[in-house]
Amino acid sequence: MGGDKFFGAYRAFSGIKDAVVLNHAPVGCNWGAGMFKTISNQADVRQACTVMHEREVIFGGEESLRRALERADKLYNAPLLLVIAGNVPSIIGDDVEGIIDSLPLKKDVVWMEAAGFSGSMRSGYEEALLRLAPLMDECDMTEGSVNLIGFCPDDFKVEADVKEIKRVTTQL
Secondary structure, three states: OOOEHHHHHHHHHOOOOOEEEEEEOEHHHHHHHHHHHHHOOHHHOOEEEOOEOHHHHHHOOHHHHHHHHHHHHHHOOOOEEEEEEOHHHHHHOOOHHHHHHHOOOOOEEEEEEOOHHHOEHHHHHHHHHHHHHHHOOOOOOOOOOOOOOOOOOOOOOHHHHHHHHHHHHHOO
16 A cells, blocks of 8 residues: 555544544644545545644644634534544644543544654554454354455445345355
C-alpha cells in the first residue's frame, strides 16, 4: 500500500459502518480522505472535519476539535466517533486525548495520532485496526460463517465483491 499513515487510518476507520470519522486536520487532508469514497457508495459518507485554518495552526486547534466533537455527538446517529489527528495537530501538540476526556459525549470515542509523516499507509491501517480491536465482543461462533476483514470503502466495487462472497459462501 502506498500513501501515508493518515490515509491508512482513514481507510480502516471509514470501513466501520456504525461510526463517524472526524478528521482533526486542515481541509485539504479531509478532502484527500474524502476522495477515497469517490469510487464507492456516495450515499454512505460518514465523515466530518475540524477544518483547521491558519489561526488554529498558530494558536492551536483544540477549540475547533472541541466544537467538532460536540457537533458530531449531536448530529450523527452513530454510537462511535473515530478521531484521526493529522499532521498539523501532531506538530503543534494539540492535546487530543485531553479534549476528548474533558467532554461529556454520548458516543464512544476512539482516536489516534496519525501524522502522515510518521508512517506508511499500511502502518496507519494496522494501528487503526489495533485501536478498534478492544471494541470487539467475543461471541458464539456461527456455523458456516466467516469474518471479512480488510475490505476498504475505496476498494473498487467493494460492495459487489462482498455481495458475491456472501452469495458464494451460502452455496457451500
